[in-house]
Amino acid sequence: MSYTATSIEQQKDANGIVGVDLKLEVHVIPVSDVERSKLFYQGLGWRLDADDTPAHGVRIVQFTPPGSACSATFGEGITAAAPGTAEGALIVSDIEAAHNELVRRGIDASEVWHGAAFPLEARRAGPDPQRTSYGSFFSFNDPDGNAWLVQEVTTRHPGRLDAATTTFASADDLARAIRRAAAAHGEHEKHNGQRDANWPTWYAAYMAAEQTGKEQPV
Numbered sequence: 256m257s258y259t260a261t262s263i264e265q266q267k268d269a270n271g272i273v274g275v276d277l278k279l280e281v282h283v284i285p286v287s288d289v290e291r292s293k294l295f296y297q298g299l300g301w302r303l304d305a306d307d308t309p310a311h312g313v314r315i316v317q318f319t320p321p322g323s324a325c326s327a328t329f330g331e332g333i334t335a336a337a338p339g340t341a342e343g344a345l346i347v348s349d350i351e352a353a354h355n356e357l358v359r360r361g362i363d364a365s366e367v368w369h370g371a372a373f374p375l376e377a378r379r380a381g382p383d384p385q386r387t388s389y390g391s392f393f394s395f396n397d398p399d400g401n402a403w404l405v406q407e408v409t410t411r412h413p414g415r416l417d418a419a420t421t422t423f424a425s426a427d428d429l430a431r432a433i434r435r436a437a438a439a440h441g442e443h444e445k446h447n448g449q450r451d452a453n454w455p456t457w458y459a460a461y462m463a464a465e466q467t468g469k470e471q472p473v
């Protein structure tokens with residue numbers, strides 16, 4: 256389920272050339288046992304999109320994480336990389352909720368840390384105390400040792416998203432964004448000393464700015 260507001264205007268680069276969208280579609284991960292990997296990624300709660308055998312010696316299994324526009328693919332005859340050498344990154348809007356869900360699913364996830372993803376000595380236990388966007392992490396491996404880094408992102412750095420596009424991957428993501436906007440709006444009303452009857456517009460501006468890295472209303 257995706258909640259998206261978009262502009263139909265075409266975007267031009269500095270030379271006035273209309274750009275062609277290049278959207279990352281698939282991340283290929285090398286595995287040693289396709290059936291074992293299929294069970295693992297199903298256990299994560301990812302959507303199974305395909306399990307096809309288009310040619311002799313070729314099998315393509317594709318999963319998509321909830322809310323993601325990019326899928327993960329593995330199988331037979333599709334990569335020469337050694338099993339366990341892939342690394343991928345996932346983002347979530349609530350690091351603790353995501354960690355708790357994977358643990359409930361029986362996934363051997365690391366503890367949550369903050370500070371930096373790398374090097375190891377830069378990590379500090381627990382989520383970022385201020386829950387700063389990009390500041391909290393955990394990780395897990397699939398059965399072959401392919402690594403997945405999970406990072407909490409709530410406010411994008413400027414320029415990371417199309418300013419004309421606001422997307423929420425799920426109803427849960429949207430609800431969390433509304434709660435953050437509600438908390439910020441409460442501070443806004445305290446600062447002004449009066450009730451803001453135009454709160455829907457304020458919420459919308461806050462939530463859009465949060466995603467695109469623009470200055471948020473105060």
